[in-house]
Every structure is written in structure tokens, then in C-alpha cells.
Amino acid sequence: MISIVWRVSTILLLALLAAGVGALIDGYPGAAVAALLVLIGVVVRDSLALSRLIRWLRAPEVSAVPKGSGAWGEVFYRASRQLRLWTGRLNHEESKLHRFIEALQVSPNGVMLLDQNNQIDWCNATAALHFGLDVQRDLRQHAVHLIRNPEFVAYLQAGHFHEPLHMHRSGARTQFTLSVQIFPYGDQQKLLLSQDITQLERTEAMRRDFVANVSHEIKTPLTVLGGFVETLRDVPMDEAHRLRVLDMMLTQSDRMRHLVDDLLVLARLEGDPYPPPEDVIDMKSMMAQYQNEAQALSNGRHQIRLEVSTDSRVRGSPQELHSALSNLVSNAVRYTPDGGSITLAWDAVFVDGQPSYAEFSVTDTGIGIAAEHIPRLTERFYRVDRGRSRASGGTGLGLAIAKHVLLRHQAELLVHSTPGKGSRFVVRFPAARVVPSDAAHAASVVEDKREAA
Numbered sequence: 001m002i003s004i005v006w007r008v009s010t011i012l013l014l015a016l017l018a019a020g021v022g023a024l025i026d027g028y029p030g031a032a033v034a035a036l037l038v039l040i041g042v043v044v045r046d047s048l049a050l051s052r053l054i055r056w057l058r059a060p061e062v063s064a065v066p067k068g069s070g071a072w073g074e075v076f077y078r079a080s081r082q083l084r085l086w087t088g089r090l091n092h093e094e095s096k097l098h099r100f101i102e103a104l105q106v107s108p109n110g111v112m113l114l115d116q117n118n119q120i121d122w123c124n125a126t127a128a129l130h131f132g133l134d135v136q137r138d139l140r141q142h143a144v145h146l147i148r149n150p151e152f153v154a155y156l157q158a159g160h161f162h163e164p165l166h167m168h169r170s171g172a173r174t175q176f177t178l179s180v181q182i183f184p185y186g187d188q189q190k191l192l193l194s195q196d197i198t199q200l201e202r203t204e205a206m207r208r209d210f211v212a213n214v215s216h217e218i219k220t221p222l223t224v225l226g227g228f229v230e231t232l233r234d235v236p237m238d239e240a241h242r243l244r245v246l247d248m249m250l251t252q253s254d255r256m257r258h259l260v261d262d263l264l265v266l267a268r269l270e271g272d273p274y275p276p277p278e279d280v281i282d283m284k285s286m287m288a289q290y291q292n293e294a295q296a297l298s299n300g301r302h303q304i305r306l307e308v309s310t311d312s313r314v315r316g317s318p319q320e321l322h323s324a325l326s327n328l329v330s331n332a333v334r335y336t337p338d339g340g341s342i343t344l345a346w347d348a349v350f351v352d353g354q355p356s357y358a359e360f361s362v363t364d365t366g367i368g369i370a371a372e373h374i375p376r377l378t379e380r381f382y383r384v385d386r387g388r389s390r391a392s393g394g395t396g397l398g399l400a401i402a403k404h405v406l407l408r409h410q411a412e413l414l415v416h417s418t419p420g421k422g423s424r425f426v427v428r429f430p431a432a433r434v435v436p437s438d439a440a441h442a443a444s445v446v447e448d449k450r451e452a453a
Contacts, residue, residue: 046072053079110178110194116187118143118156130169130178130194143192152180166197177201206379213381217259217396221252228252262397265323266380269404276317276408280435283360284308286322287346290329294342297330301338307345311437312358314429316409324405327398328362328425336366336422348434355434360427368419377415378403409433 019031052066053075065080067073104111110127112120119140120133128135131147138146144153155165164181176198183191228249232242291306298304314321332342341364348358369377373384381396406413410430417423 049075108195110192112143112192112194114143114182114190114192116189118190120146121189127192127194130196132169155180156182210380213396214259214263217381218256221256224252225249259397262401266397266401266404269320269401269408276320278315279318280313280315281318281321282313283346283358284311286325287344290326290344293326294329294333294344297333298342302333302336303341305341305343307343307347310346310348310358312348312355313435313437314358315433315435317405320405321409324402325360325427327402328427331398332362332364332366332423332425336364340365340422348436350436355431355436357431358429358434360429361424363422363424365422368421369415369417369423370419371417374415374417378413 049066049072053072056064056066056076057079060080060083066076104124105126107124107126110124110130112123112127112131115121119142120138122139123131123133123135125135127133128138133146144156147153149167149169151165151167155161161182161184164179167178167180169176169178176196179195179197181193183193185191228245231237231245237245287306287308291304294302294304329342329344336342343361343363345361345363346359347361349356369384373382376382377384378399380400383396403413406427410433412428414426414428415423416426
């Protein structure tokens with residue numbers, strides 16, 4: 001349509017020009033002047049329309065679409081229509097770009113774009129955190145001027161990016177490790193990806209330690225058993241000596257069996273995503289059972305006291321909680337010298353007649369634990385004194401098992417200890433796990449009223 005209009009307009013201009021020239025040749029100057037004036041009018045009209053079009057195209061977002069007739073009306077309409085299409089496409093692409101940038105911003109991995117001169121074109125918040133950058137201030141700065149790590153500088157300059165670089169960084173409060181890899185693209189530009197692998201390294205170190213510890217714990221009794229077997233096979237001995245050797249072999253096999261049992265329990269707890277089957281546990285009777293177990297293990301070498309201040313019960317798995325709490329009791333017996341005392345206590349705290357929390361505690365007068373060891377007590381195979389732990393018959397997994405059991409019951413383990421004076425292990429159950437007895441609840445209400453009066 002527009003091409004037809006422009007053709008007609010062009011033919012009209014040529015016809016006016018031809019008419020003016022013909023009139024001038026034929027001796028009609030008046031007609032020639034009239035044709036020339038009409039031609040000039042058309043040219044002025046087109047010039048003004050073209051000027052309006054140019055002004056509008058310079059700022060189409062703030063000015064209205066020019067008005068015109070004929071061919072210029074068609075031009076203005078088609079231009080405005082095309083501009084709307086281009087604007088819509090541009091807005092759509094900008095929206096996609098913003099969504100993509102937002103996705104990169106929430107990525108747990110750092111993303112950084114470097115130009116051909118290794119200057120920072122863009123980076124997300126995670127990369128800024130990894131490398132200590134300011135997203136606005138440090139743009140267009142050279143990467144090696146801001147990331148002053150010799151390993152990173154050598155990695156960037158070498159240009160061999162097929163393997164990631166593991167580099168250590170210092171944060172505000174701690175050390176962390178980054179995995180950094182560069183991917184070239186475009187015209188000598190680079191995409192830098194960074195990932196915090198501190199936890200992965202810790203997990204891998206724990207896995208290596210776990211394998212080494214299991215190997216060591218099993219190797220020792222196997223070596224002893226192998227030696228005794230060779231002795232029984234090659235060395236003649238009397239019946240009493242043979243029985244002693246068999247007893248020691250039985251002790252070592254029991255040690256391996258306990259270790260395997262604890263490993264299986266720990267694996268089950270770590271791999272079980274479902275909450276344990278729950279029951280309401282009568283802690284008063286459980287405390288009496290723990291006292292009996294402690295007395296049997298102590299064999300009269302310690303004074304075992306029991307303090308039960310509440311009839312409140314707890315909701316949970318009887319088997320799992322017995323495994324965790326009895327481990328704390330047996331540890332107290334093992335690490336308390338002869339003549340010492342061990343106190344088992346059960347108490348609950350009420351606020352406004354409602355349970356706030358309940359506590360199971362084991363207090364001993366044993367060897368105590370230095371402060372630097374307390375945060376690591378629940379690690380698998382962690383021992384404060386390796387020789388003493390093995391001599392006491394522990395596998396090094398008891399507190400790790402207790403930690404997982406308590407986590408499954410939303411309980412926390414608190415440890416207070418002074419070397420040479422003893423330790424106090426406290427298991428605190430949240431209010432949601434505490435089931436108060438009627439008597440305990442009534443006594444609490446009376447006490448609250450007495451305090452309010």
C-alpha cells in the first residue's frame with residue numbers, strides 16, 4: 001500500500017514539474033509559475049512532514065506520533081506500528097534478561113564475567129562475597145588487582161583452564177576453600193565460576209578419618225586374634241594357659257562385635273529419614289533402670305545416686321532414647337575413678353502451669369574434659385584419651401549415636417566439665433516432648449499461684 005501511495009506522489013510531482021516546464025516552453029509563464037508554486041508547496045509539505053518524523057524518531061517515547069495525510073499518514077502509521085513491535089520485543093528480551101540475572105544472583109555459586117583484558121564486566125552477589133568485592137565499585141577493575149592470590153594469578157595467566165583451582169580464602173570470621181574454574185567464550189572473554197567447597201572438604205576429611213578409624217579399630221583386635229590363633233596352633237600349652245588365651249580372644253571378638261553393632265546403629269540413624277515411632281515413656285521407672293545398670297557396671301566401685309524431681313514423662317522412642325541415655329550413664333561409670341560418685345537426675349521446669357522443658361542429667365566426679373575437646377565429643381571415633389578409652393571398653397561411637405538419637409527427638413545435649421573435678425551431661429527435651437503427670441501439673445499451678453501472691 002505504501003509503495004503505491006509513494007508512486008502516485010512521485011508521479012504527481014513529476015507531472016507538475018513537466019507541466020511547468022511545458023507551460024514555460026509554450027509561452028505560458030503564468031501557468032509555469034503556478035505549477036512551480038504547487039511543486040514548491042508539495043516539497044515544503046514533505047519537508048515539514050519529514051522534519052516531524054525525524055523529531056519523533058529521536059524521542060518516540062515522550063512525543064506523540066505525528067499526524068499527516070496521504071503518503072505521510074501511511075508512513076507515520078507504519079513507523080509507529082513497527083516501533084511498537086520493536087518496543088514489545090525489546091521489553092520481552094529485557095524481561096528475560098532480568099529474570100536470568102535474578103536467577104544468577106540467587107545462585108549458590110559465584111559467577112563473574114571478564115573481558116579480553118581480564119577486567120570485571122559483571123559478577124553476582126555470591127562471587128562478590130567469595131572474593132571480597134563491591135559489585136558497583138569494582139566493575140571494570142582488573143581481576144588480579146582485586147583477587148590478590150598468587151595461585152589465582154598464576155592460574156589466570158597460564159590459561160590452562162581444563163581443571164578447577166582450589167584456593168583458600170579468609171573471611172570475616174573463618175577460613176574457607178573455593179573451587180574456581182574459568183571457561184573462555186566469545187572474543188577472548190571469560191566466564192569464572194566459584195563454589196564454596198569448605199563443607200565438602202570437611203565431609204571428605206571426616207570420611208577419610210572414619211575409614212581410617214574403622215580400619216584401625218578393627219585391625220587391632222584382628223591382629224591380637226591372629227597372634228593368639230598362631231600361638232594355639234604352634235605353641236603347646238597347658239589347659240589353664242589355653243583358657244586364658246581363649247578368654248582374651250573372646251574379649252577381642254566381643255570388641256569387634258560391639259563396634260560392628262554400633263556402626264550398624266549409626267548407619268541406620270543417619271540413613272533413616274522418618275521420625276521414630278513414638279510412645280509415652282515413664283521416665284521415673286527408666287531412671288530406676290539406669291541406676292541398676294550403673295550399679296551393675298560399677299560393681300560397687302562408685303556411689304550411685306538417683307534424683308527424680310518430677311513424675312513428668314517424655315514422648316519418644318523407648319529403644320532409641322534408652323540407647324542414648326544409657327550411653328551417658330555407662331560413660332560416667334567408665335571415666336570415674338573408684339570411690340567417686342555418679343548422680344542421675346530427672347527434672348522438669350514449668351511456666352504458668354505449662355511445661356517449658358525437661359532435663360535428664362548425669363553428673364560424675366570423674367577425670368573431666370578440657371574445654372577444647374567438648375565441641376568434638378559427638379564426632380565418630382573422637383577420643384579425648386585414646387588409650388584410656390580403649391581400656392574402658394568403648395567403641396568411640398556412643399556419643400555420635402546419642403547425638404543422632406537426640407536430634408531425632410528435637411533434644412539437645414549440653415556438656416559442662418572441669419578437668420580433674422568431673423562432668424555433667426544434660427539432655428534437654430523441648431516442651432512439645434514433655435508429658436506432665438496430673439500431680440506434677442497441679443503442683444506447678446499451686447507453686448505459680450504462691451509465687452504470684
